[in-house]
Amino acid sequence: MSNNQNKKLYIETIGCAMNVRDSEHIIAELKDKEGYHLTDDAKTADLILINTCSVREKPVHKLFSEIGAFNKIKKEDAKIGICGCTASHLGEEILKKAPSVSFVLGARNVSKITKALHEDKFVDVGIDYDESKYVFGEFRSSPYKAFVNISIGCDKSCTYCIVPHTRGNEVSIPPYIIINEVKRAVENGAKEIFLLGQNVNNYGIRFSDKDIKNIDFSDLLEMVSEIDGVERIRFTSPHPLHMDDKFLNVFASNPKICKSMHMPLQSGSNEILKQMKRGYSKEWFIQRALKLRELVKDVHISTDVIVAFPGESEKDFEDTLDVVNKVRFEQMFSFKYSPRPFTKAAAFLNQIPGEVGSARLKTLQDLHTNIIDEISYLQKGKRYQVLFEELKPDGMIAGRSDNNFMVQVAGSEQLLGKIADVVITNPKRMVLYGELVE
Numbered sequence: 001m002s003n004n005q006n007k008k009l010y011i012e013t014i015g016c017a018m019n020v021r022d023s024e025h026i027i028a029e030l031k032d033k034e035g036y037h038l039t040d041d042a043k044t045a046d047l048i049l050i051n052t053c054s055v056r057e058k059p060v061h062k063l064f065s066e067i068g069a070f071n072k073i074k075k076e077d078a079k080i081g082i083c084g085c086t087a088s089h090l091g092e093e094i095l096k097k098a099p100s101v102s103f104v105l106g107a108r109n110v111s112k113i114t115k116a117l118h119e120d121k122f123v124d125v126g127i128d129y130d131e132s133k134y135v136f137g138e139f140r141s142s143p144y145k146a147f148v149n150i151s152i153g154c155d156k157s158c159t160y161c162i163v164p165h166t167r168g169n170e171v172s173i174p175p176y177i178i179i180n181e182v183k184r185a186v187e188n189g190a191k192e193i194f195l196l197g198q199n200v201n202n203y204g205i206r207f208s209d210k211d212i213k214n215i216d217f218s219d220l221l222e223m224v225s226e227i228d229g230v231e232r233i234r235f236t237s238p239h240p241l242h243m244d245d246k247f248l249n250v251f252a253s254n255p256k257i258c259k260s261m262h263m264p265l266q267s268g269s270n271e272i273l274k275q276m277k278r279g280y281s282k283e284w285f286i287q288r289a290l291k292l293r294e295l296v297k298d299v300h301i302s303t304d305v306i307v308a309f310p311g312e313s314e315k316d317f318e319d320t321l322d323v324v325n326k327v328r329f330e331q332m333f334s335f336k337y338s339p340r341p342f343t344k345a346a347a348f349l350n351q352i353p354g355e356v357g358s359a360r361l362k363t364l365q366d367l368h369t370n371i372i373d374e375i376s377y378l379q380k381g382k383r384y385q386v387l388f389e390e391l392k393p394d395g396m397i398a399g400r401s402d403n404n405f406m407v408q409v410a411g412s413e414q415l416l417g418k419i420a421d422v423v424i425t426n427p428k429r430m431v432l433y434g435e436l437v438e
């Protein structure tokens with residue numbers, strides 16, 4: 001450990017839950033091995049890290065203006081490091097364009113953060129490195145909710161997606177490492193375990209220990225649920241292709257598993273799904289979602305949708321609207337297709353004009369806003385279990401129901417970290433307001 005115990009770290013995290021967890025790992029390494037402490041004031045930091053995302057183009061563009069802005073305010077000898085998916089995809093180019101940057105560390109190389117810090121102009125963005133058995137120190141942003149990685153990388157080759165290029169092939173983390181981490185989190189007060197991976201329900205596809213065999217995601221869910229102290233389990237992201245009956249049945253029957261499922265649709269058109277290489281059809285997707293609704297009362301289904309993928313016709317887009325109408329997702333994240341480097345679809349010749357994409361995005365979002373309003377209205381009178389996590393300034397306290405609705409009730413800090421029953425009395429689009437059940 002370094003002698004200087006007062007060094008300050010400022011870290012900015014963009015992107016998915018995986019990136020949030022990578023930042024927590026980076027913070028743990030720098031605390032334990034280098035004596036850093038977190039600060040939320042970049043001006044006083046000795047090290048400024050940007051943990052980036054490259055799934056769409058916007059954050060990548062923003063990176064260089066952000067580096068410029070940090071340069072203006074940082075202490076003279078403070079270092080700037082770039083981590084995460086944009087670090088992976090731009091690599092050396094970042095140092096060329098922004099000479100003030102001290103190191104570039106890819107999303108598959110998080111455990112090398114201390115090495116990066118001590119080597120001049122360090123760049124490592126390799127995607128073959130196997131971090132699946134590296135045990136990171138303990139740092140968690142939330143005292144009640146613990147992110148736990150169950151795999152690294154992604155084995156799929158969706159033609160729009162840069163992630164396999166930034167995070168490499170999929171390797172599952174051995175179950176004993178996951179179980180130990182869950183136990184440690186629970187001992188430190190976590191109530192909810194959030195299992196993370198690019199394709200969680202493909203778990204067990206490959207381990208770096210060849211002798212670990214015959215364990216899939218459903219088995220892992222059961223193992224985690226048997227750990228004393230685990231009250232709730234969530235996970236993201238599952239892939240619709242791997243939503244077999246075994247998985248849906250474990251999801252439905254295990255009382256510790258929160259009744260909220262992310263089902264990234266991407267498109268409702270069979271032709272576009274084929275071009276995207278998603279591996280499932282519109283019919284399979286609808287059938288799985290409706291089966292889920294049949295098995296689990298009040299299940300919350302969220303989705304990701306991309307509009308204006310190359311070649312998407314009006315008819316293809318209508319198929320997407322049709323699935324949204326049939327499944328009636330409780331939550332939808334929707335994006336206009338953004339061509340990404342190293343992806344197959346970026347080279348497709350039938351790209352869709354930007355204004356067509358914007359119009360489709362609006363149509364889709366308007367449709368979904370109506371659906372959300374109807375769904376919210378129907379929540380009146382329902383009773384949900386809520387884990388309270390955040391005090392609001394106006395005497396309210398906020399948390400998530402087990403089926404992932406944002407709920408607020410009047411209450412004090414005594415409720416923080418507690419799970420309590422709430423009846424919804426005043427549902428709004430973004431928040432369901434309710435009352436505690438005594």
Ligand code: 5AD
Pocket residue numbers: 055056160161162264266304305306335336337338339340
């Ligand atoms: N363009 C637009 N959206 C994308 N996503 C992934 N790649 C792209 C892209 N090239 C979306 C997908 C994914 C979510 C995390 O981001 O919907 O599920």
Ligand code: SF4
Pocket residue numbers: 014015016017018019052053054055084085107162163166167
């Ligand atoms: Fe997460 Fe993908 Fe963004 Fe990387 S590119 S941070 S994996 S969403």
